[in-house]
Amino acid sequence: MAVRSVALVAHDNKKQELVEWADENRARFAPLRLYATGTTGRLLSERLARDDIHKLLSGPLGGDQQIGAKIAEGEIDLLVFFWDPLEPQPHDPDIKALLRIAALWNIPVACNRASAEFILSSPCMTDEQHQPVKPDFSDYTGRKVS
Ligand SMILES: O=C(CO)COP(=O)(O)O
Numbered sequence: 001m002a003v004r005s006v007a008l009v010a011h012d013n014k015k016q017e018l019v020e021w022a023d024e025n026r027a028r029f030a031p032l033r034l035y036a037t038g039t040t041g042r043l044l045s046e047r048l049a050r051d052d053i054h055k056l057l058s059g060p061l062g063g064d065q066q067i068g069a070k071i072a073e074g075e076i077d078l079l080v081f082f083w084d085p086l087e088p089q090p091h092d093p094d095i096k097a098l099l100r101i102a103a104l105w106n107i108p109v110a111c112n113r114a115s116a117e118f119i120l121s122s123p124c125m126t127d128e129q130h131q132p133v134k135p136d137f138s139d140y141t142g143r144k145v146s
Pocket of ligand 1 (some may be wrong): 009010011012036037038039040041057058059060063064095
């Protein structure tokens with residue numbers, strides 16, 4: 001399965017870096033369906049001149065949770081989230097929840113430019129044969145509860 005859809009998210013101090021990196025990789029992004037939290041999405045739309053980016057709510061207003069829901073529903077194949085390690089965020093529980101759900105559903109996550117470059121240049125990005133393991137939660141969902 002090649003990567004078809006990517007979620008792009010950045011905290012304020014990291015937005016410029018994300019937008020510059022996305023611009024440098026414009027050609028790679030061209031065939032991909034893009035999702036983003038509100039403000040990140042607005043900046044990306046302007047820089048990449050793309051009006052087809054699925055812009056969700058701003059992160060602190062629920063956007064991180066919306067991205068998380070789309071990951072759980074299998075709509076997003078890759079998360080690029082440049083989160084800020086130096087500034088506390090008011091919606092820290094939502095950020096944790098987004099990173100948790102990405103780990104749970106076994107999708108690749110890039111937390112900074114270096115990891116984003118590794119992932120975006122991976123042959124797995126376009127390899128139709130590559131099949132990430134889809135977790136099986138049947139033991140959990142079928143567990144006995146009294
Ligand atoms: O806060 C964010 C991620 O946690 C990003 O939200 P914005 O893109 O709306 O700034």
